[in-house]
Amino acid sequence: MQGLEYTSLNISKVAVILLLATKSRIVLISISLSLALALTTVATSGVSYAQPIGTTAKLVHAGQGNASSVIIAFFPQNIEIKAGESVRWDNPTTVAEPHSVTFLKDKKFFADYASPFYVANSTEFRSIIPESNAQPTFPPSQPGETSKIVVAVNARAILPVVLDGNNVTYLQPNSNYLMNGTEDYVNSGWLWPDGQAPPGGPPISKFTVTFEKPGTYPYLCNVHPWMTGSVVVK
Ligand SMILES: [Cu+2]
Numbered sequence: 001m002q003g004l005e006y007t008s009l010n011i012s013k014v015a016v017i018l019l020l021a022t023k024s025r026i027v028l029i030s031i032s033l034s035l036a037l038a039l040t041t042v043a044t045s046g047v048s049y050a051q052p053i054g055t056t057a058k059l060v061h062a063g064q065g066n067a068s069s070v071i072i073a074f075f076p077q078n079i080e081i082k083a084g085e086s087v088r089w090d091n092p093t094t095v096a097e098p099h100s101v102t103f104l105k106d107k108k109f110f111a112d113y114a115s116p117f118y119v120a121n122s123t124e125f126r127s128i129i130p131e132s133n134a135q136p137t138f139p140p141s142q143p144g145e146t147s148k149i150v151v152a153v154n155a156r157a158i159l160p161v162v163l164d165g166n167n168v169t170y171l172q173p174n175s176n177y178l179m180n181g182t183e184d185y186v187n188s189g190w191l192w193p194d195g196q197a198p199p200g201g202p203p204i205s206k207f208t209v210t211f212e213k214p215g216t217y218p219y220l221c222n223v224h225p226w227m228t229g230s231v232v233v234k
Helices: 011-023 025-038
Strands: 057-064 069-073 079-080 088-091 102-104 114-120 145-154 160-164 166-172 174-178 185-188 206-212 215-220 228-233
Touching: 057 079, 079 088, 206 228
Parallel strands: 057 088, 079 228, 174 206
Antiparallel strands: 057 069, 088 206, 102 185, 102 215, 114 145, 160 166, 160 185, 215 228
């Protein structure tokens, strides 16, 4: 496994928090509802479209809406820019529904947010959250197997990362990435609405990509894989 460059927090804690927040849609919905009730601002259910950022970057919204109507789509879904220009994604949803901006060269690079790993049979798992109602998932091992299997949150799904051949590069949250078009996988990490990342988690709320080469760059959200968009670079 590659080391994470994002070192200012405890990744295990993030993993636990994200798993708790997302493993159960019911938990997520109840968190979203509590947040919505706590919000005193009135959310608009209107849909807004891309605005220019300065002169060379365009804004795309990953998701929109509020607790009563979360919209799972990119706005606009398709955007056209010139080579050398940038696109920035944000998440203006008023409740904590995450999205990602994920470019895949091939479907085989799709990263699920949780993935099984082998660990030594003797590995002991102790929760870092006192009295948490939590336990790792241990899928059954094959008879005679000397390792056990544990399901862990997949850093390549939830954190900003680029796979290019054999190179795996984790980016800082909210990075501006220069896309050269040969990458196998470019992922924003989970974009949360400003200030709504899970406590202790990486506060990722935007992702900017500068496109050097003309072409069509399709992308999707790895939380909602049917949520797709494209950037056409002229
Ligand atoms: Cu999404």
